[in-house]
Amino acid sequence: MSAVHQLLPVFAGGDAIGHHVLHAQQVLREAGFESEIYVEEAHPAVRRRARHYRELRARPGDRLLYHLSTGSPMAAFLAEQDRPVLVYYHNITPASFFARWEPVAATNVARAREELRKLASVTRLAMANSEYSARELREEGYAETAVVPVLVDFADLDAEPDAAATARLRRAAEQGGHRWLFVGRLAPNKCQHDVIGAFAAYRALFDPAARLCLVGGSTSTAYRRALVQLADELGVGGAVELPDVVTFPELLAQYRAADVFVSLSEHEGFCVPLLEAMHFGVPVVARATTAVPETVGDAGLLLPEGGTGKDPVVVATAVRRVLADGGLRARLVAAGRERVARYSLAETGRRFLDALAAHE
Amino acid sequence: MEPAPDGALSPAAVVDEIVVEARAREAAPDFPREAIEAVRAATSWMAAEATPGDVRQAAQLVVHQAGVAVEPQLWSPGPLRRLVKQVVHRLIGWYVRVLAQQVKTLGEATARLGLAVAERTERLQSEAAADRVAVSSRLDGLSDRLARLEALVGDGDGAGEGRAGNGPAAGDAATSGPR
Numbered sequence: 001m002s003a004v005h006q007l008l009p010v011f012a013g014g015d016a017i018g019h020h021v022l023h024a025q026q027v028l029r030e031a032g033f034e035s036e037i038y039v040e041e042a043h044p045a046v047r048r049r050a051r052h053y054r055e056l057r058a059r060p061g062d063r064l065l066y067h068l069s070t071g072s073p074m075a076a077f078l079a080e081q082d083r084p085v086l087v088y089y090h091n092i093t094p095a096s097f098f099a100r101w102e103p104v105a106a107t108n109v110a111r112a113r114e115e116l117r118k119l120a121s122v123t124r125l126a127m128a129n130s131e132y133s134a135r136e137l138r139e140e141g142y143a144e145t146a147v148v149p150v151l152v153d154f155a156d157l158d159a160e161p162d163a164a165a166t167a168r169l170r171r172a173a174e175q176g177g178h179r180w181l182f183v184g185r186l187a188p189n190k191c192q193h194d195v196i197g198a199f200a201a202y203r204a205l206f207d208p209a210a211r212l213c214l215v216g217g218s219t220s221t222a223y224r225r226a227l228v229q230l231a232d233e234l235g236v237g238g239a240v241e242l243p244d245v246v247t248f249p250e251l252l253a254q255y256r257a258a259d260v261f262v263s264l265s266e267h268e269g270f271c272v273p274l275l276e277a278m279h280f281g282v283p284v285v286a287r288a289t290t291a292v293p294e295t296v297g298d299a300g301l302l303l304p305e306g307g308t309g310k311d312p313v314v315v316a317t318a319v320r321r322v323l324a325d326g327g328l329r330a331r332l333v334a335a336g337r338e339r340v341a342r343y344s345l346a347e348t349g350r351r352f353l354d355a356l357a358a359h360e
Numbered sequence: 361m362e363p364a365p366d367g368a369l370s371p372a373a374v375v376d377e378i379v380v381e382a383r384a385r386e387a388a389p390d391f392p393r394e395a396i397e398a399v400r401a402a403t404s405w406m407a408a409e410a411t412p413g414d415v416r417q418a419a420q421l422v423v424h425q426a427g428v429a430v431e432p433q434l435w436s437p438g439p440l441r442r443l444v445k446q447v448v449h450r451l452i453g454w455y456v457r458v459l460a461q462q463v464k465t466l467g468e469a470t471a472r473l474g475l476a477v478a479e480r481t482e483r484l485q486s487e488a489a490a491d492r493v494a495v496s497s498r499l500d501g502l503s504d505r506l507a508r509l510e511a512l513v514g515d516g517d518g519a520g521e522g523r524a525g526n527g528p529a530a531g532d533a534a535t536s537g538p539r
Binding site for chain 2: 100101188193194196197200201204205222223225226229230233234298300301302303304308311312313314316317318321327328331332
């Protein structure tokens with residue numbers, strides 16, 4: 001039986017890449033492949049499901065699939081293996097986004113991009129999470145590319161939400177005011193500062209009781225601190241929640257309580273939370289940058305990529321329109337559900353196996 | 361997306377409407393201009409990618425980086441490593457806090473200096489711009505006068521014979537520009 005083993009630098013389990021790797025393993029095993037996960041670091045919750053990459057003993061004919069999103073010595077390790085490599089490219093955030101806030105991260109992503117370049121010559125097939133990412137791969141010299149969206153099992157989202165969080169959010173809803181949500185690492189490229197700015201404008205123009213929740217772990221302490229200070233400076237500190245990392249049931253409670261999902265991110269390779277919001281019937285307002293238009297399609301309001309798309313008055317007006325126009329909201333929610341169906345695990349799993357089969 | 365019901369706009373057309381509506385709202389007399397300008401000013405310096413040469417933006421960053429985080433991540437994959445981290449943290453935490461306070465104070469002072477430099481630079485730039493406008497206006501005045509003088513000299517060479525002396529015309533003498 002042939003094997004497709006996966007390698008990734010950091011196996012967190014709870015993030016989009018971790019879920020993707022676990023689903024890929026499931027799809028591979030169901031298709032009859034042997035498949036193990038090899039990592040540089042693993043979170044305790046998933047540690048037993050992975051081994052250290054130095055323990056890898058691949059047999060002739062085994063294929064190695066490397067998940068590339070950050071810098072790691074694993075790239076050099078793979079380049080030394082005398083066998084063709086498969087790459088799944090989750091995209092690398094450009095270093096310029098981190099230079100101001102987190103110089104160490106900037107160095108890491110610059111290194112990752114260098115490794116991406118070096119792996120091109122030993123890679124037989126490079127899969128990308130979006131056409132946007134596939135374009136980057138081709139620009140870096142990858143000859144064979146295929147778009148295979150992130151593997152997500154949306155049925156997982158139908159689990160029971162956290163009871164305490166649900167009760168707390170219900171009590172907050174009784175106070176009135178719409179609830180904005182964004183889910184993603186607190187990182188400069190995600191532009192949570194623009195979301196806070198637009199939210200402040202929305203409260204000033206339309207809904208003084210509105211609330212905003214920015215769910216996501218922090219990659220830059222300074223950026224997180226600046227966000228808290230920004231919210232206070234704009235007089236919305238009491239209405240903005242930054243809960244940091246939340247449990248999966250707490251995340252489900254947040255999605256269920258949200259009235260609108262607002263993304264003003266400047267760089268996304270795919271952005272799974274957009275689809276998660278659609279799954280919950282939460283209308284999406286997003287800035288049309290990088291891979292976001294591909295992911296959203298016509299199932300959300302896509303604001304212009306330039307400065308207009310993050311102007312606080314424009315964003316606030318867009319949110320107001322979605323929340324006030326019942327017909328528009330219903331059409332977006334219906335389109336969102338169709339969109340999610342296109343990214344079902346059955347569909348993306350099939351595309352994943354097709355891409356592998358085409359490059360046996 | 362499902363075909364829109366009769367008369368319903370596509371999402372792209374709705375966005376076009378929204379942009380127009382937002383601009384109209386801004387033009388309305390009851391628009392909270394001050395609050396919105398405060399939002400724009402506060403978020404612009406946090407722009408994901410830095411503007412080269414923006415002293416104010418750089419100084420604002422010092423303000424945020426100055427708050428040194430003294431509570432490190434104590435989690436580790438191995439329990440022994442985690443325990444060592446916790447012990448070291450307890451042993452030297454108080455000392456690190458003292459150092460962090462000094463670094464923070466230094467950072468805040470540096471930021472104040474940076475913001476003062478930014479303010480001074482912006483004021484000088486603004487004064488220089490006003491001076492440039494004034495000089496340009498005076499140069500225009502001089503050019504006009506020169507043109508008029510040249511015209512007069514031309515007249516003197518031809519039809520203007522009989523005027524006494526070589527001084528400027530009365531109109532020129534009345535102008536207040538420098539000579």
